[in-house]
Amino acid sequence: MLETRSLHFRFGQRPILHDVHLQVEPGSLYGFLGPNGAGKSTTMRLLLGLLRPASGSVHLFGHDLARHRVALLDRVGALIENPSLYDHLSGRENVEATRRLRGVAAGRTAEVLELVGLTDNAHRPAKEYSLGMRQRLGLAIALLSDPDLLLLDEPTNGLDPNGIIEMRELLQHLCRQHGKTIVVSSHLISEIEKMATHVGVIQEGRLVFQGSLPDLRRLQTGRSRLVVETQDAESCRNLLPRLLAGATVAAPGTLWLPWLSQEHTAALAAELVAANQPLYGLRLEQPTLEDTFLHLTESRTAAV
Numbered sequence: 185m186l187e188t189r190s191l192h193f194r195f196g197q198r199p200i201l202h203d204v205h206l207q208v209e210p211g212s213l214y215g216f217l218g219p220n221g222a223g224k225s226t227t228m229r230l231l232l233g234l235l236r237p238a239s240g241s242v243h244l245f246g247h248d249l250a251r252h253r254v255a256l257l258d259r260v261g262a263l264i265e266n267p268s269l270y271d272h273l274s275g276r277e278n279v280e281a282t283r284r285l286r287g288v289a290a291g292r293t294a295e296v297l298e299l300v301g302l303t304d305n306a307h308r309p310a311k312e313y314s315l316g317m318r319q320r321l322g323l324a325i326a327l328l329s330d331p332d333l334l335l336l337d338e339p340t341n342g343l344d345p346n347g348i349i350e351m352r353e354l355l356q357h358l359c360r361q362h363g364k365t366i367v368v369s370s371h372l373i374s375e376i377e378k379m380a381t382h383v384g385v386i387q388e389g390r391l392v393f394q395g396s397l398p399d400l401r402r403l404q405t406g407r408s409r410l411v412v413e414t415q416d417a418e419s420c421r422n423l424l425p426r427l428l429a430g431a432t433v434a435a436p437g438t439l440w441l442p443w444l445s446q447e448h449t450a451a452l453a454a455e456l457v458a459a460n461q462p463l464y465g466l467r468l469e470q471p472t473l474e475d476t477f478l479h480l481t482e483s484r485t486a487a488v
């Protein structure tokens with residue numbers, strides 16, 4: 185549905201994107217995650233042909249964007265930054281203005297307003313709309329031509345918790361019930377993990393992770409840590425070099441080691457007791473997805 189091949193981009197002399205390979209499958213809700221300044225908006229602009237890559241290419245629906253820009257973008261709806269609306273016009277009139285300009289069938293206005301849940305407020309001037317309603321109106325306009333692919337740059341930025349939930353449910357509905365493929369950027373993993381099927385993480389212009397949400401969770405499990413509370417951590421490590429290989433002494437009575445298996449944990453507990461070492465505590469610490477995201481965006485670990 186969407187693919188970038190070895191995408192590089194510079195602002196003047198300054199490199200911004202390095203060798204970005206995005207791969208978005210049809211029907212997915214792809215969360216494009218990264219801290220501020222990582223390059224999300226720049227990538228979105230390249231995907232829409234608003235910027236030209238230094239090298240590499242963007243492919244939409246299997247075709248090169250550089251060669252078939254107009255035809256391909258006809259099948260894409262986008263929401264980049266806040267939608268530009270006519271504040272004095274009603275929600276319906278705002279949609280109508282773009283509908284006429286694009287030559288879309290008249291019945292579509294009511295359909296897209298219904299889709300984004302604005303039918304009851306469509307008569308009100310846009311200046312009375314909350315930020316969440318403005319974003320949904322922007323989305324209604326993006327949906328006018330019934331695009332197959334939606335590119336949304338931080339659509340929940342600045343929304344209150346209710347607005348965030350409404351936008352999330354709307355995007356899931358569009359993906360599941362209407363078969364839209366959606367790329368949505370955000371700097372918040374907490375937001376993306378609640379809706380996305382796939383995730384790409386960008387850090388300093390490099391894609392440091394790409395995969396399904398379960399893949400990201402597996403990465404998280406792989407980083408689980410066993411914490412051993414004992415009397416003398418250093419002695420334990422010397423007594424059980426095999427079972428405690430890879431352990432670090434976090435405090436005089438605390439050992440940290442990568443979690444391996446239930447069997448290894450059980451053997452470790454038995455051997456510590458057999459070696460007359462007091463076992464005050466043995467627990468598994470699993471990093472949250474937030475920790476995993478921070479780890480990815482701090483260390484630039486390539487996991488693509």
Ligand SMILES: Nc1ncnc2c1ncn2[C@@H]1O[C@H](COP(=O)(O)OP(=O)(O)OP(=O)(O)O)[C@@H](O)[C@H]1O
Pocket residue numbers: 195200218219220221222223224225226227371
């Ligand atoms: N017009 C510009 N000229 C020069 N540098 C720019 C320009 N726009 C963005 N940049 C730089 O490009 C880098 C990527 O910016 P970009 O806006 O793509 O990041 P982002 O991930 O979308 O972050 P944010 O969430 O803060 O918008 C940043 O270092 C930014 O300072």
